[in-house]
Amino acid sequence: MALWVVLYHAEKIAVGDTGYIPVIHHGYLGVDVFFLISGFILAHVYRHRFAGGEAGLYRHFVWLRFARVWPAYASVLVIAAAVEIVRARWGTGSSHIDLLPYLWEFVRHLAMLQSWGLADFEAFNQPSWSLSAEWAAYLAFPLFLFAANLARTNAVRVAVIALAIALLWFVYRQAGFVSLNQAGGPGMMRLAVEFLSGILLCAMAPVHGRDERVGDIAVIAGIAGACLVLPTLGRWLPLGDVLALPFFALLVWGAAAGGPLARRLLANRAMLFLGAASYSIYLVQLPAAAPIAAIGKALGLYALAAWPQIAAVACIAAAVVAGIAVYLFIEQPARVFLRRVRGGAATRPPA
Numbered sequence: 001m002a003l004w005v006v007l008y009h010a011e012k013i014a015v016g017d018t019g020y021i022p023v024i025h026h027g028y029l030g031v032d033v034f035f036l037i038s039g040f041i042l043a044h045v046y047r048h049r050f051a052g053g054e055a056g057l058y059r060h061f062v063w064l065r066f067a068r069v070w071p072a073y074a075s076v077l078v079i080a081a082a083v084e085i086v087r088a089r090w091g092t093g094s095s096h097i098d099l100l101p102y103l104w105e106f107v108r109h110l111a112m113l114q115s116w117g118l119a120d121f122e123a124f125n126q127p128s129w130s131l132s133a134e135w136a137a138y139l140a141f142p143l144f145l146f147a148a149n150l151a152r153t154n155a156v157r158v159a160v161i162a163l164a165i166a167l168l169w170f171v172y173r174q175a176g177f178v179s180l181n182q183a184g185g186p187g188m189m190r191l192a193v194e195f196l197s198g199i200l201l202c203a204m205a206p207v208h209g210r211d212e213r214v215g216d217i218a219v220i221a222g223i224a225g226a227c228l229v230l231p232t233l234g235r236w237l238p239l240g241d242v243l244a245l246p247f248f249a250l251l252v253w254g255a256a257a258g259g260p261l262a263r264r265l266l267a268n269r270a271m272l273f274l275g276a277a278s279y280s281i282y283l284v285q286l287p288a289a290a291p292i293a294a295i296g297k298a299l300g301l302y303a304l305a306a307w308p309q310i311a312a313v314a315c316i317a318a319a320v321v322a323g324i325a326v327y328l329f330i331e332q333p334a335r336v337f338l339r340r341v342r343g344g345a346a347t348r349p350p351a
Contacts (some may be wrong), residue, residue, distance in 0.1 A: 001036075002278035005127065006285045006319045013289075017301040022231040026241055028181040029230075031130045038134060039198020040205075040252055042141065043148070047202065050145055058142060063342050065138040069279070070112075071334030072326055073131055077109055079127035083290045100211035114184065115331050121184030125286055129183040133191040148199040157200040161249060164193045166314050168243045178238045185312035194245070201249055206257035215257020219265070222251025280331050281323025288322035290314035 003071050008027025015021060049057055088097050108119035115121050115132035137144065151157045168189055172182065180190060192249075206215045225247035233240040255262045265271070272280075292314045 001030035001033045002282035002285075002323075003274070003320075004033075005282055006316055009289070010312040010316050013315060014309050016308070020235075023227055026230045026244070028051055028179075028232060029241060029244060031187075031250070032180065032190060032194050032245065033252070034130070035137075035194035036198040036201070036248055036252050038137070039144070039195040040202045040256065041198075043145070043199040044137075044200035044205070044256075046141070047145055047148075047199070050142060051149075058321070060342070061141065061275040062138060064339065065135075067335050067342075068336035069135065072280050072283055073112065073128060074110060075326060075330045076280075076287060077106075077124055077128065079284070080287045081106055082289050084124065087290070099251045102142060115188055117185050120265055125283070126183065127282060127286060129187060130191070131283070133188050134195075136188065137191055137195045144196055145258070148196060148203060151200060154204050157204055161197045161200055162246075164197060165242060165245050168245075169239055172239055172242075180239070180241050197245075197249055198252065201253050201256075204253065206253065208258050211257045212259035215254040216259035216268070218250045218254025218257070219259070219262050220254075220275040222247045222249075222254060225250070277324050277327035280326035281319055284322045285315075285319040288318040292318060325337050 004024075004027040007024045008030070011019065011021050011024050011027070031264060046057075080233075085097065104125055105119060108114065109124055109128070112128075112135040113119050114123070115129045116136060121132070151160050165306055168180075171189060172180070172186070175186065177186070182190065206218075226244045229243045229247065230241065230310045233243055237243075252260075255266055257276075258267075266275075292311050296307060296311060301310070304310070
């Protein structure tokens with residue numbers, strides 16, 4: 001899903017803001033799939049443990065989530081801030097940065113508060129707004145579980161997911177938005193609806209060995225439905241991209257069955273590695289792309305007719321390479337270290 005978002009940003013470079021490449025044009029929805037998967041996986045690992053009233057579980061849970069997301073987040077934030085300073089001093093940005101307001105904004109971003117209405121979510125590294133929203137979901141995770149547990153049957157759970165998606169559409173429509181591509185404060189509702197939906201999907205999860213064929217059918221239907229809806233209704237109807245959310249839910253539900261098709265598509269070695277590195281790839285995509293423009297200008301490549309397409313491919317490659325580096329040398333080692341600091345946390349389930 002991170003690569004889908006990277007391709008979405010690359011599309012803007014390759015064909016401009018008015019250009020269109022089917023499906024890739026809606027790559028911002030990779031964030032929505034991430035919110036769904038996040039709710040599903042965390043519910044799978046923790047819902048029974050929370051229900052059992054395990055002592056100290058909430059503190060343990062929050063610490064593990066902090067260890068999972070913050071080191072890479074903070075490292076890329078520092079890189080993004082440094083890039084902004086360099087561009088302001090020697091590039092095309094503002095010629096002056098007010099140090100104290102800049103540092104105060106940086107501190108609030110370091111605390112992942114930008115999507116809470118407490119900082120400018122567009123500052124530094126704009127895609128990181130979703131991590132600020134996700135952090136809020138982690139802190140409120142027991143409340144999400146409580147709400148999901150009120151739905152006792154699968155029929156009620158499906159109805160709640162449908163109503164939540166309809167409410168998201170209604171609120172966005174009333175606000176005048178034309179797509180789900182809303183970040184910061186408005187994006188918090190995307191997080192709430194999809195994170196809760198992921199938890200509800202987990203409660204309806206298919207059974208390994210029994211529902212594998214049904215799961216594979218759901219995966220095919222989810223992928224095919226989204227690929228059909230997005231270039232048609234998703235493109236031409238205001239907020240038509242909301243129609244893809246039920247197909248994403250179907251895809252997540254079906255993949256959980258672990259059927260033969262799902263394993264071939266999602267559980268091969270390359271996909272597992274890219275999936276593990278996807279968080280860092282998502283975070284670093286814009287800072288990694290920043291030097292491409294400077295290199296193109298320095299080498300006079302802007303005169304080439306194919307430069308936008310070359311730059312787009314270079315940005316994709318830079319995001320993947322830089323993301324893998326951040327994953328291997330920052331995210332993974334820091335996560336292991338922080339779990340050990342907690343004392344035995346590294347032996348707990350790796351959510």
